[in-house]
Amino acid sequence: MRQSMRRRAAALATAAALAAVGTVAAAPGASADDAGPWPGTEGRLLTDGPVLVDPVTGAKSQIPNTGSGDDGAWAPDGSRFATAYGQTITSIRPSGGARLTLPTAEGVRSSAVYEDLTFWWGGQYVVFSTGGQLAYGPSDGAYAPRPLLTAAQEPANVCDTDPTASPSGKLAFERRINLGCSDNAGIYVYDPSAKTVKRVLANAEQPAYSPDGTKLAFVRKDTDGKLQVFTANADGTGVKQVTTGPGYAVDPSWSPTGKRIVFDAHTTGDSTDVHTTAYVDLATGGVTTVPGTPQGSNPSWQPLRKNGTARIWGSDSYTTTIAGSRWTWNKVGQHVPGLMDAKAAVLTNRDSTAYALTAPALAGKKQGPVLPTPKTGLSAAVKAELKRVLKPGANVYLVGNTGILSSNVTSQVKALGFTPKRLTGADRFATSVAVAKTITTAPKYVFLASGTDAYASLPAAAAAGADGTGSSGGLVLSNGKKLSSSVKSYLNGINPNKTMVITVGADAKYALTHTSFSRWPSSASYYPITGSTKESLSVNVAKFWWNAPANVALAYSGSWRDGLSAASAMNVFGPVLWTTRPALSKEVTSYLLRESASINTAVAFGGTGSVTAGALNTAGASMAANGGQVTYTAYYNGNEPASSRTASRALGADTGASVTAARPAPAGPVPHLEPLRTPLHP
The missing domain is CATH 2.40.10 (Thrombin, subunit H)
Structure with missing residues (x-):
């Protein structure tokens, strides 16, 4: 089932917020495994070897x-x-x-x-x-x-094999009990939301979920004692036999369209056996043998499904941030499927880099947009956006003293019916401490990045804000290669063996390792993330903090404002990656290729003068099966194009139905810890 790229991306926003209870809400009309339009199209067949086979010609390629x-x-x-x-x-x-x-x-x-x-x-x-x-x-x-599974769910006397994943997040598998794990075959379903294991089919093996998760294909002996392919509803009802003798049919797998089932066809099932690859048309019952047999066993059809790229921008860098807010947050009283309801907002000085760097971390935790405004007062666009996304009385955080955001900004926030909360300190570094303490007074992690380097701090801020409502930690800023007294005091007040200290960039690493902390144990350790370029540093943050993300944001490494927009709009969805122009940076390309199994959305922030069309096309081709499996959507001023809405509704995305599935623990951002754990004093 198709939905707009924005909704598919926004669905992942709740993943981290719900990590504590182990549940993840998918967007209405979507599913956990939805990588693009439903149904998919059929690519080549994969068989053991591994060998790719053209299902029409039988041509093989190793x-x-x-x-x-x-x-x-x-x-x-x-x-x-x-x-x-x-x-x-x-x-x-x-x-x-x-x-x-x-x-x-x-x-x-x-x-x-x-x-x-x-x-x-x-x-x-x-x-x-x-x-x-x-x-x-x-x-x-x-x-x-x-x-x-737990030991109670999977005791020692069972053998569980052939797992298959449903789009809802459920897993079906074959289980054999006792008798050397060679008898009593049945198909069981693990529901990670309910944390239950339940048998749905007896006398059945080798399950395979249909692409939409409503049916199971499986293998069972027919009345002649030969293994054949059957189908049933996902709950085990409605069993139908779909293949017949004289041979055997095993290892079923659905086509991406859900209309055919490919299987390994055997003639005798003994030492004289010859096996071929065949598929059955579920509408007609007709069986087609793939030319060029014999093929390998365990055939499966390549699902060709579209990934999404998008561009979010306005007429300038200031309105791009507003566009990002409109792309992410609902209008008060409206509930567009996939968008979120803002609970707060964060204001920054639109011309002050230093006081904007921690804002995305705060916004991720407080659940709202970052809105840059002039020092002297709220811009008309910011006023309108505050009124669009916030209920009366909502908190609006002002980052910086009155020299950064004037008292007039406070007065205007009050006049709009919101509650201003100013976060400030003696300087930008003390202000970063005030922001971090507002997030939580008992952090599980603390990021440290240079307050003079936006290209280190903004990816760190996106990571720090990425666990949504879980107030686990924030970001504080170093003064280049030194720590201010306020930041030193803040860090000295935590136990680095209980609170992860993560440095991002060479300057922050130097500042931490060249500072003496009187209260830190001699066994103190930290986690340094470095990179030789802006682009590689952002990729290394992504590798450290996210395992197999579903979405990424792209921003030009020459525009901190576009990076702020990206970190503000996407900080609960996935990492912020800096890229060069005109071509996508090689570090980002390599990362997208590596993570392509999970990544299905890449969003560029800023116009084509920032992330070029060519760079975004490369991103799409790197995360999808090929360059032809990418759908691009342009969100000027954050608005969804009418054509996209029409296509979504035509294919049933806006039904208002909700699908909730479970994500196995660990959920949300999961730091890749041990490879980077470093003693502070080797």
């Missing part, structure tokens, strides 16, 4: 750089596939590029091989079976896979 591998699985948008060999899971682009290997699983009950792969939650995770136990981990390898 994918380079994969080595041997079986049990292949496609990401929901077809941009990547994963294969398993031994205890190694490899993820790669269909072209053979951007290869990555997932770490070895931790905490599983055996050292058995990895098999039966599937992508889960929009490509953010990979689920697999090892020794009859289900395990999962982020698709980008940010941390090692771990057991999916």
